[in-house]
Amino acid sequence: MRVLILLAALVAVATSTETFVGHQVLRIVPTTHEELQKVQELQDLEDLQLDFWLGPRGPGHPVDVRVPLPSLQPLKVHLESNGISYSVMIKDVQALVDREKKEMLRTRRWLPLSTSTFNYDSYHNLAEIYDFIDLLVAENPNLVSKLEIGRSTEDRPLYVLKFSKGGTNRPAIWIDTGIHSREWVTQASGVWFAKKIVSDHEQDEGLASILNEMDIFLEIVTNPDGFAFTHTQNRMWRKTRSRHSSSTCIGVDPNRNWDAGFGGTGSSSNPCSETYRGPYANSEPEVRAIVDFVKNHGNIKAFISIHSYSQLLLYPYGYTSTPAPDHQELHQISEQAAAALASLYGTDFEYGSIYSTIYPASGSTVDWTYNQGIKYSFTFELRDTGRYGFLLPASQIVPTAQETWLALKVIMQHARDHPY
């Protein structure tokens, strides 16, 4: 039945001429052969424009028919005068069609027409996020552009959004989400950040002043192969989808594949391990693409890589317990950022170096960026602390993104105010 309604709606949309205002769907149940015949005769009355959804089959079998408004009264009179019983199944077909269309616009499978109708409080798949990116760029051509910085192992494009008010190679801030594909709240937050930048870039003083001097680069789906895999095969997939050795195991941990303490403790040489570092640093195209981008750009001043879960704000190092030269300043910034984050919903973040706050980890992203000279290098672990873990309810996407944004602004503002 729904299929028929859908078809009708699609036909209406396609032809744009037909509407079903006031149309009703009647269910007629002929009980005798006489009545059946009377109903069958109706099929020949073309002027009535009756649309039989369930044709006459035999006595006792229901007959469903869509009746245009002008034919309603005559048909009902005809049925009643012949003693043929009927009931009204659908009182107004157009109302139903309208409701259905609205519903389809709301549900995930239907592509939104603008970033204003995009559903920020639900999880999306890769196609939907890539569509969102294109919509965002189309709506804000003066602020946003899309860069392809490389391709994944499975040849998916790696897209970075550039938010810029002009200038040439301005000092920049980099933010990435989704490097570990199962950490879904991060890609979802990335989408929200993108929209937030566009919405706020004029009215929010802090953001406006940041963009007056700096560019923001945002890679929302940093590991698209893994992300696609979490949607189709294994929700708990973390790594990339590369195959390096003769091992049957697939994937490298992209957060152990960077050239900083590569191969040390806190990463594995076993291809089947979730923290497999890969055969060599930058073996993963997803990592290589960022490395090349950062080196070619040459003017990135803050680098923030976003993960979940644990509620932590981390700075280098992970590959050694030796404090980073700038650890005091980074600690101070972290304190401020965590306070800003907590100010919204009371969400508590611990902060400190990767090594001492979470665990030793070698070859991690921000250790490499820090050693490249990007002083303000941070890693976030977003909500929660283990109750839902990777399966964070969608209702927490927006609150998570909102509070994290406050922390990001602290870091970005600090970078703006402390050029180096």
Next chain:
Amino acid sequence: MYSLLKKNREGGGELSPGSPAAAGAARVALHHLNFQAGSPGALRALGQVRKATLKSIPDSGHKYYLQFTTEDYRTGENAGSCLATVLYPKTKSPPVVNIKCTDTKDQKQIQEEDNRLYQKIRSQTKPIIGNNIPDSYGNIEPALEPAWALAVAGSSYMMWEKSAENLGYFMAQVKSAKQWIRKDDFIEFDYTVLLHEIPTQEIVSCHMRLTWLPGHALKVKYFCSSENQRLEDGSGMESGSAAGILDERGANF
């Protein structure tokens, strides 16, 4: 963990309450509590660690002394605070836990909640069967909530037993839940549970069979994918042992 121990020359010392070692030990203590209490209606999650001390005990292992707050696992509401010791033995055996907590709920409330969950399961006309709880989007169907709560309680046993000083666990997802109807009053479930292992980041798949009746010890048998077979009875205590107000002056930490 290693760096913290190197710093403590006498084999003991205060830990930063925010440190991963302290949090890990507190979680182990809570796994133990959640299993022993056997109340799916009174499960606790870690709030904040307030104080943590580490002592190295020669020929025994590392012993953590902890003070922390807890939250209701489902609602996140404050659920009282706990004092606990967690000894990670040198030998490959489960952590030894001593834990005492204050309660924000009284025993009657806890029993009522357990009975409510129990009745919710018993009143189903068909055996409860479900997959992916929560689902990929974090949703838990209301009809499956009792099964999920029982899984958390049962998984606490597995996670406690498997934990070590440098190995911790979270329950990532109930992959499948299948109820077995029994002739007696006990509730029985077969589960496949995914555990998230830290710091390895591995997802460990465990098969767990659980029986429960309010007021009785939770019984768990399990087998995890990369493990030797473990068949353990949960020798849970009578309910109510965790109740009571604590005199902190006597605690001597």
